[in-house]
Amino acid sequence: MSLIFSRQCEYAIQSVLYLALKHHGEMTSIRELAQRLDIPYHFLGKILQSLTRKGLLLSHKGPAGGFALGMPPQDITLFHIVEAIDGTDFTRMCVFGFSECNDTNPCSVHEQWSVLREGVYQMLISKNIAAMAKDTKQPAFRIASGMSNVSL
Amino acid sequence: MSLIFSRQCEYAIQSVLYLALKHHGEMTSIRELAQRLDIPYHFLGKILQSLTRKGLLLSHKGPAGGFALGMPPQDITLFHIVEAIDGTDFTRMCVFGFSECNDTNPCSVHEQWSVLREGVYQMLISKNIAAMAKDTKQPAFRIASGMSNVSL
DNA sequence: AGGTATTCAGACTTATTTATCTGAAATATA
């Protein structure tokens, strides 16, 4: 198989986006996220904990507890999430699997790949979560796999 | 971790490229490939067998046996190799992990991703192995991880 | 205070990928 990001990372992106659709300060439980996004409950718990430790989310225990964004949605980009879950190795990786990817000792698709990789990076930092949430409120966009749009 | 292609696939690419540097019809053993490219011997054996079954390589048993390209290097692209090892699912995958990636029900980075994905596809089909082998003969390029250039 | 709903922490299981081992089949060469 060949992926871009790990499944954990995909779940993390979906969850943060879902939280960004909620009103400021509103708490959302793992249960709700897991149901609505079709993510295994306990697995999601772990992922949200990681994001919380990194400061991307904040959490609160007890009834009426749950998770919410840990910083303003304007300040969160996909790159933050990817960085927190998968790390940023992909910015240094060679298509051929060679150890170091650099201009002085390139493989034969290095030039093309460098451009594409920069494109991926731009995709990850250019849009913040607030903007993506706004997109997602339009009916044409979707938050979860099957669902188009979402009613919270 | 986040990768583009599986490790098997990276090994496959390196191996096919190495074989393309050999004279037409020359047989290369798993042993030589494994040593020069620093790939686990038996694991590489499996991978080369897969490529052989797909017709990308041809193999011959016995002393002076080994592997060679199964078609003219001008006709082999990276896409053939990726297709044989990892499959082509990545051409249909959504960055957010949603089930179907399409224009009618997009996620909020679908537009950017579609462009990038097409770029990856072009990278994989635009250069054939013969051209890449020619690149690799220049001292600035490298065939194996540490090695710059290669003396066969 | 007591009951309930939630996150948190850690051990555990399962699935997938990567890697290894063993021996059989094929083939060149002496």
Next chain:
DNA sequence: TATATTTCAGATAAATAAGTCTGAATACCT
């Protein structure tokens, strides 16, 4: 024909990723 060298096939093992379970800690509510 005998021997050595190679690929081939299938089982096995180790490493990593994905997912599950249990109970403790925390906080709300009556």
